[in-house]
Amino acid sequence: MSPGPLARALWWCGDRYEAVTTRLIAARGLAVLRIGYGTLWVLFLLREWVERDAAWGPGSAWSPALDREYAAGSGWSGFVHAWFTAVSALTRTEFDLFYLAAIAIGVAFALGWHTRVIAVLFALFVVALENRAPLLTDGGDNVLMLMSIYLAFTACGTHWSLDARRRAAMMTRAAEHERENADASDWRAELAEARRRMAIIVHNGAVLVIAAQICVVYGTAGFLKVQGSMWQDGSALGYVLRLNWFHPWPGLSAWLAGHTIAIAIAGYVTVFVQAGFPFIVFSPRLKYPALAVLVGMHASIAVLLGLPFFSAIMLVGDAVFLPDRFWAAVGRSVLGPAYAKGMSAGETSTDEIRAGRNPVTPRPTLVFDGDCGFCTASVHVLESWCRPDVRFVPWQMLDLAAHGLTEQQVSKAVQWLPVSADAPIRSGAAAVARVLLRSRWPWRPIGALMLVPPISWLVAGAYHVISANRYRLPGSTPACAVAAQNRRTDQLSHDGENGSEGSQSQLGGSAQRLGDLGGGAHDAGAGAGRVELAERDHAD
Amino acid sequence: MSASTPGSGPPTGREPALDSRPLTRGWSRALVGGMALAVAAVAIVHLAATFLYNAPANPVSQRYARSVNWWMEPLFSQNWRLFAPNPISENVEIDARASLDPDGRLTGWVDLSAQDQAAVRGNPVPGHIAENELRNAWFQWLQTHDGNGNPTGANAAVMQKYLLSVALERLGGHVGGTIGSVQVRAITTLIPGPGRTLAQTAPQTRTLDWWALPQDTDSSANTGVSAPNAGTG
Numbered sequence: 001m002s003p004g005p006l007a008r009a010l011w012w013c014g015d016r017y018e019a020v021t022t023r024l025i026a027a028r029g030l031a032v033l034r035i036g037y038g039t040l041w042v043l044f045l046l047r048e049w050v051e052r053d054a055a056w057g058p059g060s061a062w063s064p065a066l067d068r069e070y071a072a073g074s075g076w077s078g079f080v081h082a083w084f085t086a087v088s089a090l091t092r093t094e095f096d097l098f099y100l101a102a103i104a105i106g107v108a109f110a111l112g113w114h115t116r117v118i119a120v121l122f123a124l125f126v127v128a129l130e131n132r133a134p135l136l137t138d139g140g141d142n143v144l145m146l147m148s149i150y151l152a153f154t155a156c157g158t159h160w161s162l163d164a165r166r167r168a169a170m171m172t173r174a175a176e177h178e179r180e181n182a183d184a185s186d187w188r189a190e191l192a193e194a195r196r197r198m199a200i201i202v203h204n205g206a207v208l209v210i211a212a213q214i215c216v217v218y219g220t221a222g223f224l225k226v227q228g229s230m231w232q233d234g235s236a237l238g239y240v241l242r243l244n245w246f247h248p249w250p251g252l253s254a255w256l257a258g259h260t261i262a263i264a265i266a267g268y269v270t271v272f273v274q275a276g277f278p279f280i281v282f283s284p285r286l287k288y289p290a291l292a293v294l295v296g297m298h299a300s301i302a303v304l305l306g307l308p309f310f311s312a313i314m315l316v317g318d319a320v321f322l323p324d325r326f327w328a329a330v331g332r333s334v335l336g337p338a339y340a341k342g343m344s345a346g347e348t349s350t351d352e353i354r355a356g357r358n359p360v361t362p363r364p365t366l367v368f369d370g371d372c373g374f375c376t377a378s379v380h381v382l383e384s385w386c387r388p389d390v391r392f393v394p395w396q397m398l399d400l401a402a403h404g405l406t407e408q409q410v411s412k413a414v415q416w417l418p419v420s421a422d423a424p425i426r427s428g429a430a431a432v433a434r435v436l437l438r439s440r441w442p443w444r445p446i447g448a449l450m451l452v453p454p455i456s457w458l459v460a461g462a463y464h465v466i467s468a469n470r471y472r473l474p475g476s477t478p479a480c481a482v483a484a485q486n487r488r489t490d491q492l493s494h495d496g497e498n499g500s501e502g503s504q505s506q507l508g509g510s511a512q513r514l515g516d517l518g519g520g521a522h523d524a525g526a527g528a529g530r531v532e533l534a535e536r537d538h539a540d
Numbered sequence: 541m542s543a544s545t546p547g548s549g550p551p552t553g554r555e556p557a558l559d560s561r562p563l564t565r566g567w568s569r570a571l572v573g574g575m576a577l578a579v580a581a582v583a584i585v586h587l588a589a590t591f592l593y594n595a596p597a598n599p600v601s602q603r604y605a606r607s608v609n610w611w612m613e614p615l616f617s618q619n620w621r622l623f624a625p626n627p628i629s630e631n632v633e634i635d636a637r638a639s640l641d642p643d644g645r646l647t648g649w650v651d652l653s654a655q656d657q658a659a660v661r662g663n664p665v666p667g668h669i670a671e672n673e674l675r676n677a678w679f680q681w682l683q684t685h686d687g688n689g690n691p692t693g694a695n696a697a698v699m700q701k702y703l704l705s706v707a708l709e710r711l712g713g714h715v716g717g718t719i720g721s722v723q724v725r726a727i728t729t730l731i732p733g734p735g736r737t738l739a740q741t742a743p744q745t746r747t748l749d750w751w752a753l754p755q756d757t758d759s760s761a762n763t764g765v766s767a768p769n770a771g772t773g
Binding site: 017020021047048051054055061062063066069070073074076080084127131135136137138139142146149187189190191193194197198201202204205208209212213216217220221224225226227228229230231233235236237238239240242243244245246247248249250303306307308309 | 561563564565568571572575576579580582583586587590591594595614615616618619620621622623624625626627628629631632633653656657660661662663664665666667668669671672673675676677680694695697698701702705706709731733734
């Protein structure tokens with residue numbers, strides 16, 4: 001007996017209701033909005049630092065007296081009136097302190113430090129400062145104000161935030177304890193769950209409003225343009241490029257304005273994408289090309305019209321339309337696997353291990369000289385500072401021939417063994433650069449720089465000098481070479497591909513710690529035995 | 541690696557419901573359900589208001605104009621008419637000159653907009669003062685005054701004081717002496733384009749009245765400028 005359509009519809013509604021009351025929609029997208037708007041706000045305030053008094057201070061052309069007169073005629077009620085006129089009542093010193101506080105709140109917001117409280121302060125400060133001089137604003141300020149208000153209702157600190165990192169650290173310690181408490185099911189636990197769900201509902205409502213607001217921005221701009229004769233005949237952008245007020249690069253603008261065909265096409269594409277935006281974003285395939293067009297459009301506005309903040313603020317808002325899957329992938333590739341896991345609210349760490357799921361991917365290996373005290377100490381520094389998603393193995397513990405290495409190579413420089421057998425082995429500075437590429441911020445861009453030619457030559461030279469003199473440099477006591485040699489012959493000759501993992505687990509203390517630190521939370525939760533490590537790699 | 545774990549379900553891209561435990565009591569379900577209804581109601585009202593606020597005037601938006609404005613202003617006020625329906629297709633040069641106290645000597649015209657445009661030129665990150673201040677001051681003045689310079693909007697007086705204040709700020713460095721009154725003019729030039737004749741693209745000059753500065757105000761315009769309508773021109 002199959003359920004009727006009514007039953008199915010009811011079930012569907014129940015399922016949706018359960019989803020919007022228990023799951024945060026677009027949690028990572030909202031984190032991108034938080035980081036983006038916080039960062040842009042700080043950059044904007046730093047840009048205007050020199051002109052802050054002339055823009056919003058007591059010395060503004062929109063003088064405090066003018067602001068009072070404007071507010072008196074506006075008919076604002078109590079709280080809004082106090083909020084919008086707060087900054088105009090400040091003295092010069094107080095204003096400077098307010099300005100510094102606004103920067104600090106922007107930094108805290110971008111970092112996700114006590115996000116719930118900071119988000120409210122962020123909205124209060126953004127709206128207060130922007131309304132200090134209402135005629136100094138453009139569309140970017142308008143969007144920023146609206147978004148700061150909406151973001152105050154969201155849980156935008158669950159990912160890529162200091163809050164998330166603190167929560168993840170707390171979870172590993174207290175997860176079991178909490179779970180036991182939750183089973184106790186008294187009214188306190190019930191209330192906590194109800195509160196949690198209500199916060200999720202508010203978040204999801206705010207996400208809906210943010211998405212709709214962005215659709216309104218593009219839709220309004222697009223549909224109004226459709227009515228414009230200049231957009232219809234394709235001449236509109238030619239006029240825009242000749243406006244003296246938005247003319248940072250007159251030569252470039254004039255050159256572009258000469259290409260009437262390109263201008264007409266660009267104008268039509270702009271109108272189509274803007275007017276179609278409210279519909280396109282619901283298409284899982286079409287939205288990516290549409291967003292790509294918008295990125296191009298905003299990049300052009302940023303450069304050609306000299307409106308970088310406006311463009312960036314609009315682009316950050318579009319992030320809410322990209323699915324969490326997309327942002328999770330971006331997080332993995334930008335922040336590095338180990339770091340991205342540590343910074344998310346523990347959704348892959350303890351829970352996946354408990355569920356029997358194994359998030360471990362095969363890791364590349366850095367082969368170093370375990371007899372060299374300086375090398376071992378350097379590896380320890382690398383682990384604790386850079387937290388790379390890399391295994392460190394002393395060559396003395398490795399079956400060199402199985403990995404295509406010779407003793408001459410490994411005693412000359414560190415060697416980088418990539419995950420894929422096809423990828424080439426790298427050595428020396430290039431190997432170190434690849435470790436940094438898999439580390440946390442800010443080491444990744446440094447690693448990338450180390451691979452760019454003029455710098456890479458210098459680094460390679462420096463590496464050679466250090467490597468040649470490494471036994472003269474300070475470091476911890478060298479490991480016992482003889483014992484290591486024995487273990488190698490015992491364990492690794494029959495291990496084949498898993499040789500490096502096997503040797504690592506046998507090392508005990510030092511190398512086991514390497515694995516823990518490199519792998520992030522999941523390694524800490526998993527057992528330390530050699531068998532399990534081997535099983536992992538088979539599963540992969 | 542593939543997420544082929546049994547029981548984990550298909551990858552939905554949704555945030556996993558961590559630590560979620562079912563609600564077991566009636567009151568907690570009612571609380572959550574009530575919140576869901578309240579949030580849905582507020583969101584629907586806000587989205588409807590946002591739509592009507594931005595849509596062109598129509599019977600619905602006219603009927604509910606008061607309610608919509610009450611909901612949207614000032615916190616959610618917005619305007620997305622940048623370059624729509626048609627982009628601005630004229631260049632406006634805003635000049636000002638001053639009459640100096642005590643003898644009424646006139647200064648030459650100073651191109652205020654050129655100062656902004658020079659600050660923007662070659663600057664990848666232009667500031668708000670150069671890009672928005674004078675431009676918005678001028679267009680707001682235009683919107684709140686008719687063709688003869690008579691106030692039409694509620695904020696006309698405020699906008700005129702603001703334009704005077706912006707003009708004074710930019711005149712400051714170009715004028716030696718005490719400013720008694722200020723005159724502003726705008727030279728508008730249509731940008732050449734399809735269907736525009738040479739005659740149409742000739743500059744049009746609109747010169748405003750003289751605006752006297754109140755006695756207690758110095759040229760730095762840090763205090764409010766009162767009674768700007770006492771024009772002498």
